[in-house]
Amino acid sequence: MTAKVIFLCRAIAAVLMAWGGLSPSFAAPPMNTMAQRMQACVVCHGQEGRATNEGYFPRIAGKPAGYLFNQLVNFREGRRKNAAMAYLLDQMSDTYLQEIADYFSGLELAYPPPPPTTEAGPALAAALARGEQLVRQGDAARGVPSCASCHGAAMTGVMPATPGLVGLPRDYLLSQFGAWRNGQRHAAKPDCMKEVALRLSAEDVGAMATWLSLQPVPANAKAVSEAPQASLMKCGSTP
Numbered sequence: 001m002t003a004k005v006i007f008l009c010r011a012i013a014a015v016l017m018a019w020g021g022l023s024p025s026f027a028a029p030p031m032n033t034m035a036q037r038m039q040a041c042v043v044c045h046g047q048e049g050r051a052t053n054e055g056y057f058p059r060i061a062g063k064p065a066g067y068l069f070n071q072l073v074n075f076r077e078g079r080r081k082n083a084a085m086a087y088l089l090d091q092m093s094d095t096y097l098q099e100i101a102d103y104f105s106g107l108e109l110a111y112p113p114p115p116p117t118t119e120a121g122p123a124l125a126a127a128l129a130r131g132e133q134l135v136r137q138g139d140a141a142r143g144v145p146s147c148a149s150c151h152g153a154a155m156t157g158v159m160p161a162t163p164g165l166v167g168l169p170r171d172y173l174l175s176q177f178g179a180w181r182n183g184q185r186h187a188a189k190p191d192c193m194k195e196v197a198l199r200l201s202a203e204d205v206g207a208m209a210t211w212l213s214l215q216p217v218p219a220n221a222k223a224v225s226e227a228p229q230a231s232l233m234k235c236g237s238t239p
Helices: 003-018 039-045 064-078 083-089 093-106 124-137 170-182 190-201 201-212
Strands: none
Touching: 039 201, 064 083, 064 093, 124 201, 170 190
């Protein structure tokens, strides 16, 4: 059984158990709170949206509500490809997706420290230096803006719809860049992240993902009200 199938079965089973749909003997009372209704999300994203130690499931607690709403819509409409997410969201209205986004956005939970890296030596040092350069300064020769220009100087996100990048697993960051490159992930046009992903080499993406995954999350990890500078690219997902 493939990992995707296992993932889908786990998510569906969680929904059925939450709704009392597996068997009359497992009948549960109606879900009266968002915390109860969101138990299906916990299967993959961790308790209260903290994320698990499986590197392909991102933390969703505390992300900007506008970003979470956009991603829920993208999964439902097929701009992002994930069978389990598409199944769960297929019949949900925009109004309910906004409620889900608001719920997870409002959770304030401490971030764990970044995991230690098992790598060392000159190659790691060079990768970290290149990763930090791209995050903070970009690459003008390739037309790549800095990550900070859109995601905030501290990489904690910008309101209303740009997510933070610190606190995410390296594997997740790599997988999302790969999804943009190969057409498995899309955003509202103009899709600036797809353009960025296509302009960067695999080595540069790896360097950025490594550097970001090793950064501690600041105590105040909320998204800031505005970006530190105007972005060089137009993005359809943000005003």
